[in-house]
Amino acid sequence: MAEKKTAKRNYLNRQQRRQQLLEAAATIVDEQGWPGLTMISLAERAEVSRQLVYQHFPAIDELLLETIKHLFGSLYQDSQADFNQQPNNIEQAVQAQHRHYHEDLSAGRVRALWTILFTPYNADEPIAKAARMIRRISADVPAAAIPGLVGEGLIDSQRRHIGFMIDMLFWGSYSLVSDGEMDKDSALELLLWMLKRFKSGDKAGLPPVSNKPAS
């Protein structure tokens, strides 16, 4: 069996090998979280030499970044497309995102994203650099829909900063659900109410009653 695998490995070209390594890295992160992902654990999991891992990812920084892109690249692209397509309907994009995170993604995958997104910035650690990068991307995702929420005349950085704050609200609602404080429909209602309120202030009236415990 081991021989067969070795034989098979020889047929992977560089691009296929890279994909195989990134898949293995993703599995490690899903199972053990980010601290589990190292050059050594990846070599072991993918059943290749450490040298081969280093050929593809010269340093842990690059391995982390490429694993993040592999795990969340298409997720962010989809979300960004949602926000870009209906810049005046941020509610719909947020709703799609909510459904996606609660229903389509595995809890382990969401936890992996959450963990890296909320790793505090500390220049010494590779994971913290990756965290800062993914926070920047997160700020960009809803940026196109921000003028529809608060009006025109914003400069780029304002859209990005407000986008980031909206993303924080999204994760707040996710957190309330995963902590068992609310069920996921109530959390979506709360999030949409906050956006409505943010758009039109006290004209938005009172928030929905949402003290149902999670089922």
Add this chain to the structure above:
Amino acid sequence: MAEKKTAKRNYLNRQQRRQQLLEAAATIVDEQGWPGLTMISLAERAEVSRQLVYQHFPAIDELLLETIKHLFGSLYQDSQADFNQQPNNIEQAVQAQHRHYHEDLSAGRVRALWTILFTPYNADEPIAKAARMIRRISADVPAAAIPGLVGEGLIDSQRRHIGFMIDMLFWGSYSLVSDGEMDKDSALELLLWMLKRFKSGDKAGLPPVSNKPAS
């Protein structure tokens, strides 16, 4: 020197010993973060036997919870007092909190709070249980000021959930500063603008320009 310390230790009563252990635990967390805090590392740092640590904290869950209370108890009480004293002036309480986190607390202490606040919920891990508890407390802190922000007629859980979302915005602004996206005055402006907007909607006008990089 070691003998002198041993001699001195014998004079600590139960309450003093507990304080000494909690101080040592706080130092470990400030230096190494939460993963560094274990029964063994605490015994070593405090120069006591593991048995003695277990006498005060029968399990890691309790050690974590008590260390959190020791580290952040008075911080939360101060913040809560700020929000309680001026329930109709959430801006002022938020401003005090901003100053406190950016100027009075060490970066390591804020990072310790951040890390535990954003540890995702996963029932298996003691740190995750502690994280859920501290998120509950965080939701309570601004709860008294929520009616002043969005109106009367809210039930308790609504105030707490909205309080938690406001706390997320606070941490969003902190994060923008620590990532070097904004200086801390601009981040406070953004946060206050978001609250104003949340209070009065599009009547709040455009947000302040705040793309100054952190100094």
